Amino acid sequence: MSDEPTTPGPEPTAAPEPAVPHDPGAVSGDEFAPTPAREQTGIIDLHDTQAIPSRRTEPQGDDAWFDVFGGEHPNDGAGVPARADSAWGSDRADALAEQAHRSAYAPPAAADPATGPAAAGAAPASGAGSPADPIAPETSGAAAAGHTAYAGPVPPGPADDPSAGASAAGTLLTAPAPARRRGRGRLGAGIVALCLLSGVIGGVAGQLVDDRVNLGGSTLPQPGPGATQRPAGSVANIAAVALPSVVTIKVDAGSQGSATGSGFVLDTKGHVLTNNHVVEPGVNGDIEVVLSNGDTEKATIVGRDTSYDLAVLKINRTDLKPLTLGASDQVVVGDQVIAVGAPLGLDQTVTTGIVSALNRPVQPGDPGEASYINAIQTDAAINPGNSGGPLLDMTGKVIGVNSAIARVPGTSGSTGGSIGLGFAIPSDQARRTADQLITTGKATHPVIGVQLNRTFSGEGAQVDDKADAVTSGGPAAKAGVKPGDVIVGFEGKRIRTPDQLIVSIRARAVGDTVSLKVQRDGKELELRMTLEADPAK
Incomplete structure (x- = not known):
C-alpha cells in the first residue's frame, strides 16, 4: 500500500414608545401611590419645619395639610419656616417645658423647723382672696394642708429660683429638687454607662468569635487547614x-x-x-x-x-x-x-x-x-x-x-x-x-500491500487498476483482492476515502487479522487478511 500523501482539493431593536405626560391628579390602574398634590405622608426637611398650631383647623382645599407643614413662600406668610431656636423644635425650649411640667407634680418642700407649721399656713401678703392674686384661694388652702396645687406648666419665672421658694407659699408652682432626685439621676447615668460598656465588650467578643479580629494586625479572615485541597477526580x-x-x-x-x-x-x-x-x-x-x-x-x-x-x-x-x-x-x-x-x-x-x-x-x-x-x-x-x-x-x-x-x-x-x-x-x-x-529506534507500519487510485471520485478506496497495484504475496493478494476493486469497509466500519482506509490500517498492529468489504462488478465480497510489516520501513 502506498504511503504517499493525499492532497486535499478545494473546499467544495424595536423603537421606544413615546413618553406619556404625567397628570398629577390622575391615578392609573396600577399606580396607587398618591401624587404630590394629594400627598398625606412624607419626609419633611428640617428647613421646611415650622411650629405646629395650638389647635387644628379644618383643611382648606386639597393642599391644606401640606400648607401646614411645608413652607409655601420663601419670604413671608404662614408657611415661612421657623427658626431652629423657636418655641417648637428647639432643644432649649423643650427642656424648659419639661422642667416646668415636672415641677408641677413635685412634692412640697420640707417645712423649716424654725418657722413651724405657722409658716406653712401664713397668708399671702396681699390677703386671701385678694383680686390681685386670683388663684390664691385655690392654692393657699392646699399649701396649708401640705399639698401642692396644680396650675399647669407656665413659663419660667421667679418660682424657679430656689431662693424665692418660701416667700410666696400661696403661689408656689415649683419646689427645689430633693437630693434623692439628684441621686436618681446619677443612678440612671450609671446604668446607661454600664449598658454602653456591655455593648462594647459584647461586640468585641462577637468579632473574636467570628475570627474577624486578628490580634497580629491582619483584619481579613484566613483560610483554614485543607482549604486548598480538591477532591479526587476534579x-x-x-x-x-x-x-x-x-x-x-x-x-x-x-x-x-x-x-x-x-x-x-x-x-x-x-x-x-x-x-x-x-x-x-x-x-x-x-x-x-x-x-x-x-x-x-x-x-x-x-x-x-x-x-x-x-x-x-x-x-x-x-x-x-x-x-x-x-x-x-x-x-x-x-x-x-x-x-x-x-x-x-x-x-x-x-x-x-x-x-x-x-x-x-x-x-x-x-x-x-x-x-x-x-x-x-x-x-x-x-x-x-x-x-x-x-x-x-x-x-x-x-x-x-x-x-x-x-x-x-x-x-x-x-x-x-x-x-x-x-x-x-x-x-x-x-x-x-x-x-x-x-x-x-524505529517503528513498524502494518500494510495490506495495495496501491490506491487517488483520482477515484466515488465513495470508498479504489485499488489501482494497474497490474502491479496488488503486491504479489502480500496480505491483500493472499486474501483475494484484485486491481480495480473498491474497498468500502474495514473491520465493520464504512470506508469513504483512501485516507480513512490508510489511518484505519495504521491504527492496527502488525500481525492483526482484519476483515475487508470490497465491491467488484456490482457485488460485495467479505475478505479476511493478516497485516504485515512494511518491508520498506
Missing part, C-alpha cells in the same frame, strides 16, 4: 498530579530558528514522549527539556517516526514520575478530557473539554512526510506549542498525544489557532510506537 486534582510529569521542549535549529513544544515523562529511565514534528528541526541542533520546577536538561533523540508523528527523547533524570498510558479504545464521544502543555510557549497550561469525535482521519505534515492519524477529536483548547503534550481522561491517564489542530480553509499554518477542533494520537497507537522506538 480537574484541579488531576492537574496537580499530572503537571510535574509534563515538560516543555525547546529546540534550537541554529540558522533555521527555534521552536517550542510539549511532552511528558514515559518512565523512570528519563524517556520523554512527544511529536516528531516538534523535535525534527533539532535533529542537527540542540534540544532542551524544561521540567515543571524550571530545571533544564539536555535531551537526545532515541527514535522518531514521521508516519506516526511520534518521537522519544532521553534525559539524564531518573527521579521523575511518569504518566500512565490509558486505553484509548475505551474512550467514547462525550468523555471529559484535559489537555496539558505549553501553548504559545506558556508552559504548564491546562485546558479542558470533551471528546467530540473518534476515528477522525487526520493527515498533517508536508507532502512526502505526511502523518496518518486515526485521531481523537476534542474541543479542549489546543494551540501551537501543545504538540506532544498529553490528553488526559478524568482518571489522570493519557488517552492521546496532542498533535494537530484544524484551521479555517484558506489560512496558512502560521495563522492557525484553537477553533475548537484539536486532534490527538490515540494512546494505544502511541504505546506501540513508543515501545518500538525505545527498543529498536
Whole structure:
C-alpha cells in the first residue's frame, strides 16, 4: 500500500414608545401611590419645619395639610419656616417645658423647723382672696394642708429660683429638687454607662468569635487547614498530579530558528514522549527539556517516526514520575478530557473539554512526510506549542498525544489557532510506537500491500487498476483482492476515502487479522487478511 500523501482539493431593536405626560391628579390602574398634590405622608426637611398650631383647623382645599407643614413662600406668610431656636423644635425650649411640667407634680418642700407649721399656713401678703392674686384661694388652702396645687406648666419665672421658694407659699408652682432626685439621676447615668460598656465588650467578643479580629494586625479572615485541597477526580486534582510529569521542549535549529513544544515523562529511565514534528528541526541542533520546577536538561533523540508523528527523547533524570498510558479504545464521544502543555510557549497550561469525535482521519505534515492519524477529536483548547503534550481522561491517564489542530480553509499554518477542533494520537497507537522506538529506534507500519487510485471520485478506496497495484504475496493478494476493486469497509466500519482506509490500517498492529468489504462488478465480497510489516520501513 502506498504511503504517499493525499492532497486535499478545494473546499467544495424595536423603537421606544413615546413618553406619556404625567397628570398629577390622575391615578392609573396600577399606580396607587398618591401624587404630590394629594400627598398625606412624607419626609419633611428640617428647613421646611415650622411650629405646629395650638389647635387644628379644618383643611382648606386639597393642599391644606401640606400648607401646614411645608413652607409655601420663601419670604413671608404662614408657611415661612421657623427658626431652629423657636418655641417648637428647639432643644432649649423643650427642656424648659419639661422642667416646668415636672415641677408641677413635685412634692412640697420640707417645712423649716424654725418657722413651724405657722409658716406653712401664713397668708399671702396681699390677703386671701385678694383680686390681685386670683388663684390664691385655690392654692393657699392646699399649701396649708401640705399639698401642692396644680396650675399647669407656665413659663419660667421667679418660682424657679430656689431662693424665692418660701416667700410666696400661696403661689408656689415649683419646689427645689430633693437630693434623692439628684441621686436618681446619677443612678440612671450609671446604668446607661454600664449598658454602653456591655455593648462594647459584647461586640468585641462577637468579632473574636467570628475570627474577624486578628490580634497580629491582619483584619481579613484566613483560610483554614485543607482549604486548598480538591477532591479526587476534579480537574484541579488531576492537574496537580499530572503537571510535574509534563515538560516543555525547546529546540534550537541554529540558522533555521527555534521552536517550542510539549511532552511528558514515559518512565523512570528519563524517556520523554512527544511529536516528531516538534523535535525534527533539532535533529542537527540542540534540544532542551524544561521540567515543571524550571530545571533544564539536555535531551537526545532515541527514535522518531514521521508516519506516526511520534518521537522519544532521553534525559539524564531518573527521579521523575511518569504518566500512565490509558486505553484509548475505551474512550467514547462525550468523555471529559484535559489537555496539558505549553501553548504559545506558556508552559504548564491546562485546558479542558470533551471528546467530540473518534476515528477522525487526520493527515498533517508536508507532502512526502505526511502523518496518518486515526485521531481523537476534542474541543479542549489546543494551540501551537501543545504538540506532544498529553490528553488526559478524568482518571489522570493519557488517552492521546496532542498533535494537530484544524484551521479555517484558506489560512496558512502560521495563522492557525484553537477553533475548537484539536486532534490527538490515540494512546494505544502511541504505546506501540513508543515501545518500538525505545527498543529498536524505529517503528513498524502494518500494510495490506495495495496501491490506491487517488483520482477515484466515488465513495470508498479504489485499488489501482494497474497490474502491479496488488503486491504479489502480500496480505491483500493472499486474501483475494484484485486491481480495480473498491474497498468500502474495514473491520465493520464504512470506508469513504483512501485516507480513512490508510489511518484505519495504521491504527492496527502488525500481525492483526482484519476483515475487508470490497465491491467488484456490482457485488460485495467479505475478505479476511493478516497485516504485515512494511518491508520498506
